[in-house]
Amino acid sequence: MYKQRAFLSDAAHELRTPLAAVSLQVGNLKARVTDPEGSERLADLERGVRRAVIVTDQLLRLARQEAEQHRPREDSVALSALMLEITAAFSPLAEARGIDLGFVRADAVEVSGYATDFRVMIECLIDNAIKYSMPGGEIDVAVCSSGETALLTITDTGPGIPDDLKARVFDRFYRVVDTEVEGSGLGLSIARTVADRYGVHLEISNRQDRSGLIVTLTFASVFTSATV
Known part of the structure; x- marks a missing residue:
């Protein structure tokens, strides 16, 4: 390996x-x-x-x-602040495609890990959501504290993923057929690699009305305060 x-x-x-x-x-x-x-x-x-x-x-x-599977978790990451930075960086790309990218909730939550790695993970997920959302669509981002955990959700208005393919989309180079989206099939694999190393639970699910995809990241939280 x-x-x-x-x-x-x-x-x-x-x-x-x-x-x-x-x-x-x-x-x-x-x-x-x-x-x-x-x-x-x-x-x-x-x-x-x-x-x-x-x-x-x-x-x-x-x-x-x-290559960094055993990297220790020592830093405290302000999750909403990091997410706001990433959202701002991707806003021009979303606007160019006519997609409304924004926050619906931003609790002040700190989680254990490294901001650089979490940035890579989240950027892959946001980029994926923008690619698969149709022009005129929306991407809602939320960071919520929930007891001793923190939840980050990214909800898009793309085509979603068939239930029988949810596990396969994390494989390297795998791309759902019948899509015209340019991509490498590596983004979700990278996100899963980071999530697994830090014990972050990464889950994808279709919206109830089948109008898009919901990506949920569940972190062990360190500190919570008032909503940003």
Whole structure:
């Protein structure tokens, strides 16, 4: 397993430089190609390169997360504050797709773990929700204290996931068929890897009216105070 992780990390790292060079060259070509057919082919190439860059970045993230399975939990993370930062960072992407991304509740809760790792986990989940929500849709985020636990929920208006595929969507490179969404099939796998290492329970469920998906993260809380 160690050799596999090392190979994955090395391969992803080595791919980043040539892919960056290809992206730069594609950008230069866009200024020179003016005919419609050439522009269309260049756009296809650009999409392919962009997807390769995303996959490479996610492979590197996954390798790093899996290499840190036994990392100790020492820090205290202000969950709502972290979630507000991530939501703000993803707002331009959501707005570009006509999606309303925002908070419905933000209790001041601190949980045990590392903010950097939790950021990776949550970013994967938010990115996934944006990708699968239709233009004009909504993504509601909530952080709630519940007794000795903290709950973070991300509710979208995407297509949901068939019940018999809920376990499989966490597998590497697995993507639900009959979707036109560009993706690597790695985001949920990365999120699950982080969650498992910190003892965070990650659950996905369809909304009762089948109008979207609910992702729930259950954390052991350290401290709670008034609502933000």
